[in-house]
Amino acid sequence: MAEGLHVELRQAAPVPLDVRLDCPPGEVMALLGPSGSGKTTILRAIAGLLQPQQGHVACGKTIWLDTTRNINVTPQQRRIGYLFQHFALFPHLSARQNVMAALEHRPAAERAARADDLLARVHLGGLGHRRPAQLSGGQQQRVAMARALARDPAALLLDEPFSSVDRATRDKLYREVAALRRDLAMPTILVTHDLGEAAILADRLAVLHRGQTLQTGKLGDVLARPASATVARLIDIRNIFTARVLAQDTTRTVIDWSGLPLEAAAQPDFAVGSASAWCIRASQIVLHRRDRPSQGERENPVPGRIAELVPMGDTVSIVFAADHNGDRLQFSLSSHVAARNGLAPGIAAMVSLRAEGVHLMPPEPAEG
Numbered sequence: 001m002a003e004g005l006h007v008e009l010r011q012a013a014p015v016p017l018d019v020r021l022d023c024p025p026g027e028v029m030a031l032l033g034p035s036g037s038g039k040t041t042i043l044r045a046i047a048g049l050l051q052p053q054q055g056h057v058a059c060g061k062t063i064w065l066d067t068t069r070n071i072n073v074t075p076q077q078r079r080i081g082y083l084f085q086h087f088a089l090f091p092h093l094s095a096r097q098n099v100m101a102a103l104e105h106r107p108a109a110e111r112a113a114r115a116d117d118l119l120a121r122v123h124l125g126g127l128g129h130r131r132p133a134q135l136s137g138g139q140q141q142r143v144a145m146a147r148a149l150a151r152d153p154a155a156l157l158l159d160e161p162f163s164s165v166d167r168a169t170r171d172k173l174y175r176e177v178a179a180l181r182r183d184l185a186m187p188t189i190l191v192t193h194d195l196g197e198a199a200i201l202a203d204r205l206a207v208l209h210r211g212q213t214l215q216t217g218k219l220g221d222v223l224a225r226p227a228s229a230t231v232a233r234l235i236d237i238r239n240i241f242t243a244r245v246l247a248q249d250t251t252r253t254v255i256d257w258s259g260l261p262l263e264a265a266a267q268p269d270f271a272v273g274s275a276s277a278w279c280i281r282a283s284q285i286v287l288h289r290r291d292r293p294s295q296g297e298r299e300n301p302v303p304g305r306i307a308e309l310v311p312m313g314d315t316v317s318i319v320f321a322a323d324h325n326g327d328r329l330q331f332s333l334s335s336h337v338a339a340r341n342g343l344a345p346g347i348a349a350m351v352s353l354r355a356e357g358v359h360l361m362p363p364e365p366a367e368g
Helices: 041-048 095-101 110-123 136-149 167-181 195-201 219-224 230-234 334-342
Strands: 005-013 019-022 028-032 054-061 064-065 078-081 155-159 189-192 206-211 210-219 240-248 252-257 262-267 277-280 286-289 303-312 315-322 330-334 346-354 359-361
Touching: 005 041, 005 334, 019 028, 019 041, 019 189, 019 252, 028 041, 028 195, 028 315, 041 054, 041 189, 054 286, 078 136, 095 136, 110 136, 110 252, 110 277, 136 167, 167 195, 195 219, 195 230, 206 230, 230 240, 230 277, 240 303, 252 277, 252 330, 286 330, 303 330, 315 334
Parallel strands: 019 210, 028 189, 028 206, 078 155, 155 189
Antiparallel strands: 005 019, 005 054, 054 064, 206 210, 240 252, 240 277, 252 262, 277 359, 286 346, 303 315, 303 346, 315 330
């Protein structure tokens, strides 16, 4: 791409990589995957802290890495802001001095004022004299963010920057970073294992597994239409089953789920008679009211029983066993809805699966 950050990385060892990423300027791409999937290795390669066996990294029209042309720009020349998981602040320096350490590209006379401006931008005005030990975890994270921005970076890399702070502080930082990023015109890569964090902060999502990008795209597109059952599991979709395609027309696809026909929005890439995997997000499962069924509940009705019900504070986690084949659907309800419907393990119930939420995927390869 002519603008933004373009990354291609390939190597067999020590960490296998087969990665392609494109992040436009002003957008955040989240790298999501389990531990060991190569997320931090990718950031280090973008930053120039390691060189892959094969690769191409460019920001805008500036090439930082091209192994075919023997180009490998040093980390200092790449103009990257890097926010580490554990902040990596200098403990003997004040917050202002930590930020000033990243301002060596500016005239010495400007550095203190610029550092104070950046600290004010991250809501630390007046605290520049404090050392890291005198700051809370959230405040240290803000200093680290100010330091990352001090380089006037062309791209920003965030390596699980919220994992070292408590939940309440993390929620506050999410709001602050979400507001801050609206003013940033640079591409930003966020490493996270938390889908909720990605949903709050990211525009794009890259799903990684064993060093390979399995799917990339707009966040909503990936969440709604995972490319495979593996991707579906990695984005925390738990309702994954098998079916066969019964019919296709311009508006709908009909599948056979162990003898129960289900309608889905048209997905013409799947031929009639072919096997498929399919999934549905928990939010697309609707519980029928036991006292007053509604017209909308006629959409893909599934009779069954409550197999498990686990209170989770204001919500309950439900496992619903379908009568026709015993497959189990997992979803959540507010506690008062569960109580109003008299739900308990063993109780007969009915759910509907919204057609627009029934998503087909290629069948999983047979184990063996």
